[in-house]
Amino acid sequence: MSTYAKELEIAQLAVQRASILTKRVFHEKAKGTVSKDDKSPVTIGDFGAQALIISALKANFPEDEIVAEEEAASLRTNEALRQTIWDLVKTTQLSDPSAESALGGEIADEDAMLTMIDHGNSKGGASGRIWAIDPIDGTLGFLRGGQYAVCLALIVDGQVQVGVLGCPNLPVDDTAPLTGSVGEEGGSGVLFSAVLGQGASSRPLTTGGLAEQKTIAMRPLSDMSAATFCESVEAGHSAHGDQAEIAKKLGITNPSVRLDSQAKYASIARGAGDIYLRLPVKATYQEKIWDHAAGDLIVREAGGAVTDIQGKTLDFSVGRTLANNKGVIAAPASVHSKVLAAVQEVWNNKK
Numbered sequence: 473m474s475t476y477a478k479e480l481e482i483a484q485l486a487v488q489r490a491s492i493l494t495k496r497v498f499h500e501k502a503k504g505t506v507s508k509d510d511k512s513p514v515t516i517g518d519f520g521a522q523a524l525i526i527s528a529l530k531a532n533f534p535e536d537e538i539v540a541e542e543e544a545a546s547l548r549t550n551e552a553l554r555q556t557i558w559d560l561v562k563t564t565q566l567s568d569p570s571a572e573s574a575l576g577g578e579i580a581d582e583d584a585m586l587t588m589i590d591h592g593n594s595k596g597g598a599s600g601r602i603w604a605i606d607p608i609d610g611t612l613g614f615l616r617g618g619q620y621a622v623c624l625a626l627i628v629d630g631q632v633q634v635g636v637l638g639c640p641n642l643p644v645d646d647t648a649p650l651t652g653s654v655g656e657e658g659g660s661g662v663l664f665s666a667v668l669g670q671g672a673s674s675r676p677l678t679t680g681g682l683a684e685q686k687t688i689a690m691r692p693l694s695d696m697s698a699a700t701f702c703e704s705v706e707a708g709h710s711a712h713g714d715q716a717e718i719a720k721k722l723g724i725t726n727p728s729v730r731l732d733s734q735a736k737y738a739s740i741a742r743g744a745g746d747i748y749l750r751l752p753v754k755a756t757y758q759e760k761i762w763d764h765a766a767g768d769l770i771v772r773e774a775g776g777a778v779t780d781i782q783g784k785t786l787d788f789s790v791g792r793t794l795a796n797n798k799g800v801i802a803a804p805a806s807v808h809s810k811v812l813a814a815v816q817e818v819w820n821n822k823k
């Protein structure tokens with residue numbers, strides 16, 4: 473068995489099961505949205521997916537630490553919301569019984585569900601095995617009817633070893649035109665994964681066991697002017713103006729493709745786009761580890777390089793945030809230094 477084979481299998485099945493729950497909510501009009509202290513939204517889909525993923529991890533790797541985005545505090549006082557989530561969680565299973573049983577079976581009751589959600593409160597750090605979970609990345613995209621991702625990564629002694637991204641609204645076809653909005657029937661969804669040193673792969677998302685996988689790789693980029701770059705839809709999450717200036721400096725003529733969530737990392741990893749730029753809007757914002765761990769590994773294993781705007785690799789060893797990094801540049805390894813140089817020119821001119 474190759475290294476981290478069990479972790480990879482459980483992570484993929486856990487993300488696949490959680491994706492079923494998020495898809496159910498995606499098609500509902502009422503998504504049970506509440507506002508968090510930082511004013512960002514969280515839905516019944518975020519809470520439910522986090523509970524399901526943590527329950528699978530606790531059943532298989534009880535000693536591991538977990539850093540997850542959401543916490544259950546608001547659910548302890550909001551009975552209606554708690555019950556809606558519980559109804560979703562207890563009725564979401566993989567249709568393949570052996571896959572479902574590999575995830576350890578059902579959560580016992582509502583209280584156990586809250587406990588599961590709160591197991592994601594680890595401080596993170598430089599030692600040991602730590603899972604990072606973003607149950608729905610791109611909640612704003614999820615609410616808008618756009619792209620979102622269910623994200624899970626295993627970090628061991630500060631290094632990402634396993635990364636899995638469920639992208640329920642991406643098309644299965646790698647060559648389909650890349651767009652941030654979901655068409656009439658939506659995409660049918662893709663599950664991306666990587667293990668450090670073992671390459672990156674993708675398979676269609678299913679509602680049962682894992683579908684057959686294929687290897688993915690970034691597009692060879694011989695002519696920078698033909699590159700497509702990806703960026704956030706939200707202008708508050710990355711600096712669209714700076715990014716346009718950088719693209720221009722690089723001679724890129726294609727318009728940027730705007731899509732929410734780590735679907736940007738996944739899309740460039742499979743050659744549906746080429747470069748992902750995330751320039752800071754606010755100097756004080758610290759990126760969260762769950763927003764980058766899986767995507768960073770998947771892109772690197774597909775032939776890319778990922779750094780911050782100063783050229784430093786992303787440092788997952790300093791807690792729940794990427795406190796040592798600012799912004800993100802992900803590009804094919806062969807052109808990353810060129811992109812970094814353009815970013816620095818634009819960035820330094822602003823000072």
Ligand SMILES: Nc1ncnc2c1ncn2[C@@H]1O[C@H](COP(=O)(O)O)[C@@H](O)[C@H]1OP(=O)(O)O
Pocket residue numbers: 512513609610611703704705706708709710731732733734753754757763
């Ligand atoms: N000021 C900010 N700068 C960068 N990212 C942010 C900022 N505020 C929130 N985010 C995070 O960006 C991620 C989405 O990125 P994108 O727009 O590229 O899809 C979310 O996880 C969101 O976190 P949160 O879940 O707390 O809202």
Ligand SMILES: [Mg+2]
Pocket residue numbers: 606608609610762763
């Ligand atoms: Mg996120």
Ligand SMILES: [Mg+2]
Pocket residue numbers: 518541606607608609610611
């Ligand atoms: Mg989230």
Ligand SMILES: [Mg+2]
Pocket residue numbers: 512513541611
């Ligand atoms: Mg959020």
